[in-house]
Amino acid sequence: MTTSNPRDHDNSDFGSGTSRTADSQSTVAGGAIPGDAAAPGKPTGIRLDETARETDNAAWLEDLTIELRLLDVSGAAIGDTVASAREFLADAGTSAEESFGSPKRYAAKLDLPAVATAKTNEVALTTGIGVIGLVVFGQTSFPLASGDDDLAVRVWMLVSLVAMALMLPLIPRVIPVLLRARSRPVVVGMIFAGILVGGAGPVLLSVWWGQAVLFTVPALPIAIGAGILLVGPSIWNQVRHNLSDDPILQPGAESDQRPSLGSRFFVVVTNWMMVFYGAGSFVLIFVFSPDNQ
Numbered sequence: 001m002t003t004s005n006p007r008d009h010d011n012s013d014f015g016s017g018t019s020r021t022a023d024s025q026s027t028v029a030g031g032a033i034p035g036d037a038a039a040p041g042k043p044t045g046i047r048l049d050e051t052a053r054e055t056d057n058a059a060w061l062e063d064l065t066i067e068l069r070l071l072d073v074s075g076a077a078i079g080d081t082v083a084s085a086r087e088f089l090a091d092a093g094t095s096a097e098e099s100f101g102s103p104k105r106y107a108a109k110l111d112l113p114a115v116a117t118a119k120t121n122e123v124a125l126t127t128g129i130g131v132i133g134l135v136v137f138g139q140t141s142f143p144l145a146s147g148d149d150d151l152a153v154r155v156w157m158l159v160s161l162v163a164m165a166l167m168l169p170l171i172p173r174v175i176p177v178l179l180r181a182r183s184r185p186v187v188v189g190m191i192f193a194g195i196l197v198g199g200a201g202p203v204l205l206s207v208w209w210g211q212a213v214l215f216t217v218p219a220l221p222i223a224i225g226a227g228i229l230l231v232g233p234s235i236w237n238q239v240r241h242n243l244s245d246d247p248i249l250q251p252g253a254e255s256d257q258r259p260s261l262g263s264r265f266f267v268v269v270t271n272w273m274m275v276f277y278g279a280g281s282f283v284l285i286f287v288f289s290p291d292n293q
Contacts, residue, residue, distance in 0.1 A: 133229025
């Protein structure tokens with residue numbers, strides 16, 4: 001492909017002996033020679049600049065992909081957009097930041113249509129609900145295994161449930177922040193430090209006054225409700241989300257509508273892991289309970 005880049009025209013002289021070496025010497029700033037006559041045609045400084053630009057552009061395209069995903073753009077549209085941007089940057093020889101601006105602004109400026117797919121935020125939110133169900137379900141197993149009809153609600157249990165319930169609405173807001181800050185460890189560290197500091201109060205309260213019984217509730221109805229909270233999210237995620245939902249495709253490529261057996265097995269195990277753990281723990285508590293020996 002013919003280009004107006006002067007360096008590309010210089011490359012066509014490769015192998016011309018003395019004239020090639022003289023061109024290389026005259027190109028280098030300060031008269032430095034980038035190696036012998038067999039060295040690459042481009043000076044070291046230019047090659048390093050191009051390598052750095054390509055690395056920055058690759059990171060920018062990755063950020064653009066994430067921003068478009070957060071906007072619920074279809075995988076096919078994301079693949080086409082990223083491929084077009086990559087082709088433009090390769091032809092123009094410029095940086096993505098200079099050509100398009102920030103990935104977040106460029107993704108919003110494109111105003112691509114969103115599609116109704118299983119979102120990362122949705123999966124995280126339902127998983128949080130499942131965790132609450134797992135914790136409560138596990139606590140009800142102890143009185144039920146010992147033949148007690150009542151569940152003693154202690155301070156640490158109530159504090160833990162309230163803390164988890166308060167965190168659930170924050171999950172959809174925190175995930176985009178973490179995704180955008182994945183390459184900035186300081187920001188990620190500050191977020192996790194804030195979570196630890198915010199959770200220090202409930203933890204200390206649970207340690208100092210955690211075993212105090214506040215009230216009792218019937219164990220069996222609570223266990224049934226907790227079981228619904230535990231199983232419901234797994235069923236919802238299984239129906240709404242799988243590996244072939246909306247893959248990112250290159251222009252002209254076709255989606256493989258049936259993932260491999262190993263991939264499907266991984267999705268099922270990951271989706272139902274908490275249910276397996278909760279059911280297994282419930283059975284083990286009943287089997288090894290002193291009252292059932």
